[in-house]
Amino acid sequence: MEDLKDVFISPLPDSPYVKPFRFNYTQNGKQKSWDLLEVHDSVAIIVFNITRKVMVFVKQFRPAIYYNCISPEDRKSTTIDTSKYPASLGIALEMCAGIIDKDKSVEHIAQEEVLEECGYSVPLSGLHRITSYRSGVGVQGALQTFFYCEVTDAMKTEQGGGVDDELIEVVEKTIPEIEEMVNSPGPIPSPPSCLFALMWFLYNKADKFRKTYEHHCAECKKGKMVFVK
Amino acid sequence: MEDLKDVFISPLPDSPYVKPFRFNYTQNGKQKSWDLLEVHDSVAIIVFNITRKVMVFVKQFRPAIYYNCISPEDRKSTTIDTSKYPASLGIALEMCAGIIDKDKSVEHIAQEEVLEECGYSVPLSGLHRITSYRSGVGVQGALQTFFYCEVTDAMKTEQGGGVDDELIEVVEKTIPEIEEMVNSPGPIPSPPSCLFALMWFLYNKADKFRKTYEHHCAECKKGKMVFVK
Numbered sequence A, B: 001m002e003d004l005k006d007v008f009i010s011p012l013p014d015s016p017y018v019k020p021f022r023f024n025y026t027q028n029g030k031q032k033s034w035d036l037l038e039v040h041d042s043v044a045i046i047v048f049n050i051t052r053k054v055m056v057f058v059k060q061f062r063p064a065i066y067y068n069c070i071s072p073e074d075r076k077s078t079t080i081d082t083s084k085y086p087a088s089l090g091i092a093l094e095m096c097a098g099i100i101d102k103d104k105s106v107e108h109i110a111q112e113e114v115l116e117e118c119g120y121s122v123p124l125s126g127l128h129r130i131t132s133y134r135s136g137v138g139v140q141g142a143l144q145t146f147f148y149c150e151v152t153d154a155m156k157t158e159q160g161g162g163v164d165d166e167l168i169e170v171v172e173k174t175i176p177e178i179e180e181m182v183n184s185p186g187p188i189p190s191p192p193s194c195l196f197a198l199m200w201f202l203y204n205k206a207d208k209f210r211k212t213y214e215h216h217c218a219e220c221k222k223g224k225m226v227f228v229k
Helices: A065-067 A106-120 A175-182 A192-204 B063-068 B107-117 B175-182 B192-204
Strands: A004-011 A017-025 A030-038 A042-047 A056-063 A091-094 A096-099 A128-135 A143-151 A168-172 A214-215 A225-226 B006-012 B019-027 B030-038 B042-049 B054-061 B090-092 B096-099 B127-134 B144-152 B167-173 B212-216 B225-229
Touching: A004 A168, A004 A192, A004 B167, A017 B063, A017 B090, A042 A106, A042 A192, A056 A106, A056 A192, A065 B030, A065 B225, A091 A192, A096 A106, A106 A143, A128 B063, A143 A192, A168 A175, A192 B192, B019 B096, B042 B107, B042 B192, B054 B096, B054 B107, B054 B192, B090 B192, B096 B107, B107 B144, B144 B192, B167 B175, B175 B192
Parallel strands: A042 A143, B042 B144
Antiparallel strands: A004 B019, A017 A030, A017 B006, A042 A056, A042 A096, A056 A091, A056 A168, A128 A143, A214 A225, B019 B030, B042 B054, B042 B096, B054 B090, B054 B167, B127 B144, B212 B225
């Protein structure tokens, strides 16, 4: 994943991925415009492995993150020096996710993504639709539908890692590791949708999977105290 | 804010806001490309009013969200029918935020945004830098630095509402209203960075501001039980 070379910037051709346009409007009597991108709606899925109590992440090289680590000065040169800017700068840690570019329900798309990216066969009934929100407010405002699913080791029927040219690594984190991640001073190499998913999990689900420890009360030696870790 | 007319789409001219380009690279021996946008780093700030125990949001019309509510069929027409698609579809609820387009520290930019958008004069020492993350992983990977600040009614020295042409409304929500918002089945008219901020607040700060109620134990009539609301 981190073998990177021949990095250079070129003008945008007629692109199937990035379709910019201008949105013109009159608000409260004042003419305005806003430049936008046409983007697909998407799904994102928290995958929690209950056999080993670990969260399943996907890790991949993201050109958009890598590019933003390059100084404005160095962005001007024809090619980017990969010894100065190693690929590791652009590696992101994310929830399993995918765009809705097929005529299928969001549940089916989510199911496919969990299998393709993470390797788990999840029944549709195991995918819990939590909410949906706008993936951005600036240049892209598509809807992202957010799911939670619990998986077991027995449901891991494939390798995962994406399809076609995708180079995706499946990464697992324990609950204390998730806490460490969200409490880090940053920069966290993740998008806010991943951080929302982690906080949602910690707030709503984590206690169910934390190990509890019982100790006798230090004072009376009788009463039991339960520690959660 | 919701008086909207003369909505139409036009091709992107040479835009100072949206600068798309192609990023070319060779990963693990395979030539690839990815289409990107040049975007600014930014700040986002949780503003919590401790006088009245309310979270301060900004509400504004977002063309990107509005556009994504229009059916693919209706997007093709020259002008958009605003009686079929009222402005309310594009109103977003967000944390106070702003881009870093001046040669100032992130703390100073955050301080300015809290004053301009929300009307509160916050000392720099009152802005707590929590973490930073990538604002996106697809076409834009800029860094967003995330702050928490507590304000009082006495610190409200200006009206807020943004500068120049900005039409921003300041909105307040109580802790139960925040919980209702994040527990909604959606679509929530907010970006994931706002939802992350809300979950972060609920997980790390909310208990400090919740009202507690004491009741005597129903069984023994002596022991006290504390309810948190």
